[in-house]
Amino acid sequence: LFAFAGGWTGEWKVIRSRPVSGEALPPVDRLAVLSGDARIDARWILRGVTSYERYVTFDEKRELAAKQPALGRPESTCAALIPIRKSSEWWQLAADARRAVLEDSSHHIRTGMRYLPAIARKLYHCRDLGEPFDFLTWFEYAPADRNAFEELVDMLRGTEEWQYVEREVDLRLVKED
Amino acid sequence: LFAFAGGWTGEWKVIRSRPVSGEALPPVDRLAVLSGDARIDARWILRGVTSYERYVTFDEKRELAAKQPALGRPESTCAALIPIRKSSEWWQLAADARRAVLEDSSHHIRTGMRYLPAIARKLYHCRDLGEPFDFLTWFEYAPADRNAFEELVDMLRGTEEWQYVEREVDLRLVKED
Numbered sequence: 001l002f003a004f005a006g007g008w009t010g011e012w013k014v015i016r017s018r019p020v021s022g023e024a025l026p027p028v029d030r031l032a033v034l035s036g037d038a039r040i041d042a043r044w045i046l047r048g049v050t051s052y053e054r055y056v057t058f059d060e061k062r063e064l065a066a067k068q069p070a071l072g073r074p075e076s077t078c079a080a081l082i083p084i085r086k087s088s089e090w091w092q093l094a095a096d097a098r099r100a101v102l103e104d105s106s107h108h109i110r111t112g113m114r115y116l117p118a119i120a121r122k123l124y125h126c127r128d129l130g131e132p133f134d135f136l137t138w139f140e141y142a143p144a145d146r147n148a149f150e151e152l153v154d155m156l157r158g159t160e161e162w163q164y165v166e167r168e169v170d171l172r173l174v175k176e177d
Numbered sequence: 178l179f180a181f182a183g184g185w186t187g188e189w190k191v192i193r194s195r196p197v198s199g200e201a202l203p204p205v206d207r208l209a210v211l212s213g214d215a216r217i218d219a220r221w222i223l224r225g226v227t228s229y230e231r232y233v234t235f236d237e238k239r240e241l242a243a244k245q246p247a248l249g250r251p252e253s254t255c256a257a258l259i260p261i262r263k264s265s266e267w268w269q270l271a272a273d274a275r276r277a278v279l280e281d282s283s284h285h286i287r288t289g290m291r292y293l294p295a296i297a298r299k300l301y302h303c304r305d306l307g308e309p310f311d312f313l314t315w316f317e318y319a320p321a322d323r324n325a326f327e328e329l330v331d332m333l334r335g336t337e338e339w340q341y342v343e344r345e346v347d348l349r350l351v352k353e354d
Contacts, residue, residue: 057271095234095276097234
């Protein structure tokens, strides 16, 4: 269990917070990334769990394992936290239909792979926790890869999969100890 | 969110509680099925959420929807609660590998379908909640279908999928208002 706490403390300075679809998150100055049930004074706290892969195939998993960098690289002083909620229409699709939209049509996994190892990514699940979002995706990259990151999110937002996104907030952060 | 509370109250009388793999659950007389965050004095409480389908395909979903009865049929005075935890080996498999074991090799969905509508079934997910089990499966059936139910669980326990089950408890219940 991880907690993303928006407020006045934490090593990440929030440089932008923008609602892409649906309701915004209350504005905050800093973000703390905490593990477990840590208690912290914050304006909001979003919780999620790292969980097993819902759609990734054996071949994709092997390729991801080979290319995916760890979080916390010293040069990765830029980050993004993108909380997303999908529509009930999405969740009512059968598993094969969701995979078909996510990858066969939208190339979500393939597109993310193309930006590895530059753009590190970690997915937290929160739908089953009764949280306001279904997923929290965390990205880390170096300042030189800022344009690549914009390209990646723009590409994903143009896909069929994104037609099922009913709430999305995009927070950009820089590391400031 | 649902809660299965084992203790001294509830409409279901526990007639048997047996560890199939791993640790048993402390013995209880009765079981209450509660929704939400209900507070109750109990010996143990297992929580789970009804969630989206992880493996069921479009065709299977349609067939299930056509055959699956609702819970709470008056003649269904027998029930079973089967909490299961799978091994970390299972959870590290890619999504397509898990589906291949679950259905192509073990026919989990197909086998359950053969016992519809006699044996009603509802799956609760709890792995991402940090619970002691990954799933709670609830079955309801009439006394005349007891043998069919034994056949169903015996068949599933003989499959490749069940080699990944590291903890399983089998509770049998009868309705007693």
